[in-house]
Amino acid sequence: MSVIDKTTPNDAGSPSPRSARRTKVAEPERFALLGVWLVLIIAFSVIVPETFPTSANVSNMLGSQAVLLILALGLIIPLRAGDYDLSVAATLNLGAIVVAVLNVQQGWNIWMAVVAALVACTLVGVVNGLIITVFDIDPFIVTLGVSTVVQGLVYLISGSVTVSGIDRDLSDAVLTQPAFSIPVDFYYAVGLCVVVWYVFEHTAFGQRLLFTGQSHDVARLNGVNVAGLRRTSLIASAFIAGLAGVVFAGTTASADPVSGASFLLPAFAACFLGSTVLKIGRFNPWGTLIAVYFLVTGITGLQLMGAQQYVQQLFYGGALVIAVVMSKLVRARGERRRRALAATAV
Amino acid sequence: MTNAEQSEHTDDLAVTTAPLLEISGLAKAFNGVPALRGVDLAVRPGEVHGLLGANGSGKSTLIKILAGFHDADGGRVTVHGTSVQSPFGARGLRDHGLGFVHQDLGLASEASVVEHVALDGAGQARGGRRVDWKAERLRVRSLLERFEIDVDADAKIDTLTPVQRAMVAVVRAVGSQELTADGARKGQILILDEPTVFLPRHEVALLFRLLRRLRDQGDAVLLVSHDLDEILDVTDRVTVFRNGELAGTRETAGSTRDDLVQLILGASNEHVPRGAAIVRDDRAPLLSARGITGTRIRDLDLDLFAGEVVGVTGLAGSGFEELPDLFYGSTQASAGTVTVAGETVRKVKPSASMKQGVVLIPADRKAQGGAAALNLLENMSLPFLAQRAKGFRIGWSELETQAQATCERLNVLPPNPRAEFGHLSGGNQQKALLGKWLDTAPQVMLLNEPTQGVDIGARREIFKLIRSAVAEGMTVLCATSDYEQLVEMADRVVVISDGTIQSEISGDDITKDALASAVYAEEAS
Numbered sequence: 001m002s003v004i005d006k007t008t009p010n011d012a013g014s015p016s017p018r019s020a021r022r023t024k025v026a027e028p029e030r031f032a033l034l035g036v037w038l039v040l041i042i043a044f045s046v047i048v049p050e051t052f053p054t055s056a057n058v059s060n061m062l063g064s065q066a067v068l069l070i071l072a073l074g075l076i077i078p079l080r081a082g083d084y085d086l087s088v089a090a091t092l093n094l095g096a097i098v099v100a101v102l103n104v105q106q107g108w109n110i111w112m113a114v115v116a117a118l119v120a121c122t123l124v125g126v127v128n129g130l131i132i133t134v135f136d137i138d139p140f141i142v143t144l145g146v147s148t149v150v151q152g153l154v155y156l157i158s159g160s161v162t163v164s165g166i167d168r169d170l171s172d173a174v175l176t177q178p179a180f181s182i183p184v185d186f187y188y189a190v191g192l193c194v195v196v197w198y199v200f201e202h203t204a205f206g207q208r209l210l211f212t213g214q215s216h217d218v219a220r221l222n223g224v225n226v227a228g229l230r231r232t233s234l235i236a237s238a239f240i241a242g243l244a245g246v247v248f249a250g251t252t253a254s255a256d257p258v259s260g261a262s263f264l265l266p267a268f269a270a271c272f273l274g275s276t277v278l279k280i281g282r283f284n285p286w287g288t289l290i291a292v293y294f295l296v297t298g299i300t301g302l303q304l305m306g307a308q309q310y311v312q313q314l315f316y317g318g319a320l321v322i323a324v325v326m327s328k329l330v331r332a333r334g335e336r337r338r339r340a341l342a343a344t345a346v
Numbered sequence: 347m348t349n350a351e352q353s354e355h356t357d358d359l360a361v362t363t364a365p366l367l368e369i370s371g372l373a374k375a376f377n378g379v380p381a382l383r384g385v386d387l388a389v390r391p392g393e394v395h396g397l398l399g400a401n402g403s404g405k406s407t408l409i410k411i412l413a414g415f416h417d418a419d420g421g422r423v424t425v426h427g428t429s430v431q432s433p434f435g436a437r438g439l440r441d442h443g444l445g446f447v448h449q450d451l452g453l454a455s456e457a458s459v460v461e462h463v464a465l466d467g468a469g470q471a472r473g474g475r476r477v478d479w480k481a482e483r484l485r486v487r488s489l490l491e492r493f494e495i496d497v498d499a500d501a502k503i504d505t506l507t508p509v510q511r512a513m514v515a516v517v518r519a520v521g522s523q524e525l526t527a528d529g530a531r532k533g534q535i536l537i538l539d540e541p542t543v544f545l546p547r548h549e550v551a552l553l554f555r556l557l558r559r560l561r562d563q564g565d566a567v568l569l570v571s572h573d574l575d576e577i578l579d580v581t582d583r584v585t586v587f588r589n590g591e592l593a594g595t596r597e598t599a600g601s602t603r604d605d606l607v608q609l610i611l612g613a614s615n616e617h618v619p620r621g622a623a624i625v626r627d628d629r630a631p632l633l634s635a636r637g638i639t640g641t642r643i644r645d646l647d648l649d650l651f652a653g654e655v656v657g658v659t660g661l662a663g664s665g666f667e668e669l670p671d672l673f674y675g676s677t678q679a680s681a682g683t684v685t686v687a688g689e690t691v692r693k694v695k696p697s698a699s700m701k702q703g704v705v706l707i708p709a710d711r712k713a714q715g716g717a718a719a720l721n722l723l724e725n726m727s728l729p730f731l732a733q734r735a736k737g738f739r740i741g742w743s744e745l746e747t748q749a750q751a752t753c754e755r756l757n758v759l760p761p762n763p764r765a766e767f768g769h770l771s772g773g774n775q776q777k778a779l780l781g782k783w784l785d786t787a788p789q790v791m792l793l794n795e796p797t798q799g800v801d802i803g804a805r806r807e808i809f810k811l812i813r814s815a816v817a818e819g820m821t822v823l824c825a826t827s828d829y830e831q832l833v834e835m836a837d838r839v840v841v842i843s844d845g846t847i848q849s850e851i852s853g854d855d856i857t858k859d860a861l862a863s864a865v866y867a868e869e870a871s
Contacts, residue, residue, distance in 0.1 A: 215714070217708075222729055
């Protein structure tokens with residue numbers, strides 16, 4: 001290697017390892033959504049000062065979105081590996097209804113019912129994962145089909161009616177307010193956020209997910225078991241969707257076969273919007289958390305101003321489309337800048 | 347013989363017929379690197395014209411300019427007597443009466459012959475135009491009949507043999523030209539870009555009969571090929587490119603294989619000293635393959651010993667490019683075993699290969715080598731994640747220190763592990779990948795076209811890196827069609843033809859001439 005050593009770039013005035021680490025590219029775009037969020041909060045506080053900036057409203061916003069946040073945190077796992085999982089909302093329904101039916105109608109202990117629900121939901125992920133990897137089929141279409149099948153099962157199990165009267169223990173476990181009068185399910189969601197962040201950033205599994213999402217070939221040639229990884233990610237998202245379903249059942253002390261479906265689009269909107277924050281172009285848990293609360297801030301504020309129910313759909317749908325466009329634009333802009341920087345380094 | 351003498355010699359034909367396609371002074375550079383330095387080419391009606399040249403000679407660049415993939419920097423193209431200026435637009439010169447058959451043919455396996463021809467015939471027509479299927483079917487049937495091709499117009503592409511598919515692609519190109527031609531235009535121009543690479547040898551004759559038929563009705567065919575036998579067999583004249591320049595145009599009748607090889611390679615290169623290698627063939631080989639069978643490779647045995655660089659080469663489609671993938675396990679061999687460090691494996695897998703110290707650097711850096719959107723650190727740390735993970739946690743700071751050191755040792759620019767992989771030049775990407783794998787202390791390194799798209803300077807550095815790694819007891823298998831690289835780097839070269847080892851050249855016998863004649867050698871039949 002002596003030949004190469006002669007051209008060690010230190011004498012060419014290149015930055016040493018330490019300083020190179022510090023010369024990270026400043027990317028204000030990374031915080032754009034946070035800024036918009038802040039503007040929204042200030043605007044609503046000025047417009048509806050008697051209802052918006054109250055502790056009751058804040059704790060309501062934080063608590064009411066925990067289910068959505070948990071669901072979205074599960075969804076970003078397969079998304080990071082490049083796979084869409086459209087079955088998460090139906091799986092959430094399944095989780096909630098299994099808890100309700102077993103506990104209320106079959107008289108099971110509530111925690112046994114919860115475990116059974118989680119097992120049932122995990123099975124959905126196993127089915128997704130096996131079909132997708134064994135037959136090598138586009139996950140988009142597989143999970144769409146599985147989603148419909150699971151929804152059918154939900155109707156079958158529930159007899160198409162709302163099952164109410166779930167054991168209070170479950171409600172207590174998700175709704176008690178340990179601090180700042182914020183329901184505990186919010187803290188669960190934040191805890192999950194930490195776990196997902198750790199797995200994504202600090203474990204080999206997270207890095208392999210990232211590479212699998214970038215290119216199956218690159219991952220495979222670097223010794224990654226791509227099929228196994230995709231399977232695991234789909235199973236994880238189904239399991240977490242089951243958790244979301246259990247929390248959902250707890251917050252309402254009942255379960256009905258349909259209302260979970262309304263989480264699907266908001267979850268995707270949060271994941272994609274989240275990928276425009278903090279780590280641009282990457283699905284990341286903290287970005288997802290910010291996106292979830294950004295969305296609910298907008299919706300709650302508008303509703304407090306007197307907007308009707310439809311504003312929710314306008315906001316979520318619009319946010320998903322805008323998020324996808326934004327992530328493209330922001331990325332292109334950052335790319336130009338980094339490219340210019342890379343060029344000057346040469 | 348100089349070019350001037352040669353063109354004089356061919357002039358007597360030219361006075362009788364004006365060329366259908368005439369190219370003069372066509373130039374094109376990519377990022378300042380010239381790919382075409384002003385080439386001339388004339389294809390006359392009633393001839394099959396061959397276009398030859400080594401890799402990187404500019405053949406494909408020319409075809410891509412004509413097809414509208416690239417815009418030319420300068421030069422003139424005359425089609426049917428009308429001069430056309432570059433850029434030619436997305437449809438290239440199709441609307442001026444050029445038909446293209448690309449190497450991969452561009453056929454969709456689920457669609458029928460009629461659908462393919464109809465799609466191409468629709469051209470720029472408005473999307474709402476109704477397709478008259480009855481008329482289309484009639485047109486396609488008459489085309490197939492006229493060229494005596496025994497294919498059902500309603501057959502799906504995947505039910506056809508490879509050569510039938512190639513012929514359908516040719517007929518499609520002919521058909522679409524006939525549609526666009528106004529009555530005044532006579533003769534068509536058809537450009538075939540290495541159409542025979544994926545065809546079984548015995549079936550090639552069928553395709554050539556079709557080409558001769560086209561020639562006999564006064565059309566002009568430009569046939570791009572690597573295969574000297576084909577060129578000698580079917581063409582009337584042949585043009586050779588070398589390093590983006592015109593090396594010469596010859597009448598095929600009267601030319602010999604040696605003339606053409608000489609023209610392709612130019613002046614014989616002097617031998618570049620490689621430095622003596624200490625090949626440990628007294629010890630057991632680091633990797634030994636027995637009876638390996640892949641898509642094109644058939645029942646191949648090969649041993650790789652410590653301290654040597656083994657080159658593998660052959661014509662495109664001979665199967666040589668498959669070997670690294672078969673040994674690494676990224677393509678599953680249908681038969682055979684690979685023995686690494688005394689352990690025999692039947693089903694080779696990339697992850698298991700890595701553990702045994704076998705690594706692969708694929709030819710397609712952007713799609714297979716690294717993830718372009720991720721940074722250098724992430725790309726370079728992928729093989730180390732498991733071993734550097736402390737318990738559950740990745741040691742990012744150690745990984746960064748290691749990546750930084752590797753970048754600086756290998757002179758990767760910019761030497762910044764946070765730089766995005768996709769923003770590096772090809773040479774720097776390749777150095778980073780090499781560094782990454784060298785850091786795993788591999789026993790066997792499998793390379794596929796390691797210097798494709800790499801500039802001259804980085805190329806030298808890569809050669810030196812590989813040589814020094816080999817000197818420390820590693821073995822390298824390098825699949826490439828770049829003879830110069832083999833001359834500079836390889837201790838022995840295995841020439842593959844039709845999926846089997848045809849010959850082996852070693853030591854000082856490895857010269858560009860020796861390689862070219864081995865590769866272009868008549869196949870044992």
